[in-house]
Amino acid sequence: MSGVQLKSIVKAYGALQVVHGIDLEVAEKEFVVLVGPSGCGKSTTLRMIAGLEEISDGELKIDGRLVNQVAPKDRDVAMVFQNYALYPHLNVAQNIGFGLRIRKEPMTKIDAAVKEVSTILGLTEYLDRRPADLSGGQRQRVAMGRAIVRRPKVFLFDEPLSNLDAKLRTQMRAEIKRLHNRLGVTSIYVTHDQVEAMTLADRIVVMNNGRIEQIGTPMELFLNPANAFVAGFLGAPPMNQINAVIADGAHGPVAQFGGQQIALPPLPGLQNAVGRPVIVGIRPEYAEIATGAGEGVVQCDLDLVETLGSEALLHMSLGDTPFVIRTETLGNMANLSSVAGFTAKTDLIKVFDAKTGMALSGQTRVA
Incomplete structure (x- = not known):
């Protein structure tokens, strides 16, 4: 061998x-x-x-x-x-x-x-x-x-x-x-x-x-x-990381940051963890663009659109935190300049302990 x-x-x-x-x-x-x-x-x-x-x-x-x-x-x-x-x-x-x-x-x-x-x-x-x-x-x-x-x-x-x-x-x-x-x-x-x-x-x-x-x-x-x-480190662009604090939401734990919040996956490590500082990780590929306010929409400011042909990178600002969204251009070109925020499915959101950096999230299935 x-x-x-x-x-x-x-x-x-x-x-x-x-x-x-x-x-x-x-x-x-x-x-x-x-x-x-x-x-x-x-x-x-x-x-x-x-x-x-x-x-x-x-x-x-x-x-x-x-x-x-x-x-x-x-x-x-x-x-x-x-x-x-x-x-x-x-x-x-x-x-x-x-x-x-x-x-x-x-x-x-x-x-x-x-x-x-x-x-x-x-x-x-x-x-x-x-x-x-x-x-x-x-x-x-x-x-x-x-x-x-x-x-x-x-x-x-x-x-x-x-x-x-x-x-x-x-x-x-x-x-x-x-x-x-x-x-x-x-x-x-x-x-x-x-x-x-x-x-x-x-x-x-x-x-x-x-x-x-x-x-x-x-x-x-x-x-x-x-x-x-x-x-x-892995991913191009890499995973977006948002500093947040755990809070109780109407349907489970949420992460609060800059006066906004996003729903988190129902993980055992997040129960009874109100006030715990965490890092919320969202891949650019898994953030869905939103052109207005609505339930579950995280508001952010559009700084730059990088058009790469079949896809585009939207460089956003979430307060002082940069946030990148990767999206397809086909069918979306007319909306790119008016993007006002994003949504993300809870099962694709990763949560890390703010002190140790270790993942608290469950496992996403690898097909």
């Missing part, structure tokens, strides 16, 4: 601890994405798996073998870096086959492997070119080819698309996912881009301040964030 297991992994630089005892198990052939803000410890964790950073404490196993003291070259992993790390004086074929030449593999085997990999990556016509003669996307494919040709047990990706423009990033995301499905190799991918995480991952690991906040499938994390941090 070519899985990866991290048990109580710690990384410290002297007295400064940057990764705080994380536990993670990556199954064979799984594509796991580590995501989080800069400085959260995701790249450090990846480098410990690769053997480029020493593990301060804990156990790391690859394919069931303890590798804490195993040299990087003997871990049977291949890493794709952010800056490509290609040899400028070698052509594409030589760059792809470099690792095999270092291992003193026969030239016939190297040539066959380079040909196979270049065909998979669409690099056949560029084999005689040097990196300086390639586009950013082509260079990244060469870097991936150099990793693939080794047939490792685990692929490691360290923000490989951050140097590409938006269109190329979209294309390369699709290529990486197709390659993973075709090769069936365990993959661990680091990014700060939550769109990459949502589109690539079988499971996402959200990290913050050297700790794992939540692990789950993209839709599990999107629909059921464990805390306000995960809710605000």
Whole structure:
């Protein structure tokens, strides 16, 4: 089983601890994405798996073998870096086959492997070119080819698309996912881009301040964030978060804020909780536009309409709190400039404790 297991992994630089005892198990052939803000410890964790950073404490196993003291070259992993790390004086074929030449593999085997990999990556016509003669996307494919040709047990990706423009990033995301499905190799991918995480991952690991906040499938994390941090990090735009206080409503608990209120789901944790400070979370996709006052309508001011073609983002102000609504433009264009507020179904509203940030909401079913 070519899985990866991290048990109580710690990384410290002297007295400064940057990764705080994380536990993670990556199954064979799984594509796991580590995501989080800069400085959260995701790249450090990846480098410990690769053997480029020493593990301060804990156990790391690859394919069931303890590798804490195993040299990087003997871990049977291949890493794709952010800056490509290609040899400028070698052509594409030589760059792809470099690792095999270092291992003193026969030239016939190297040539066959380079040909196979270049065909998979669409690099056949560029084999005689040097990196300086390639586009950013082509260079990244060469870097991936150099990793693939080794047939490792685990692929490691360290923000490989951050140097590409938006269109190329979209294309390369699709290529990486197709390659993973075709090769069936365990993959661990680091990014700060939550769109990459949502589109690539079988499971996402959200990290913050050297700790794992939540692990789950993209839709599990999107629909059921464990805390306000995960809710605000995943999603584009992220979940709206409103500071409020629990009060009794005519039909159950409500959240009061700025002289207004919104009905909340009937959760056990909200019963007999009048006066409790909470954070109300509403996804932009789940807020329904309203053009006037009415029952259940939360009034807010329209600041800006971003028209994106088939949909639009409405940037609203709820007192001092920004609020974004994502809505379809078809059939709504005439109403967008007159939006005065929103409604939201109670079962799609999330509630977080204001002090701890932990979710109080029940689980939204993932279809």
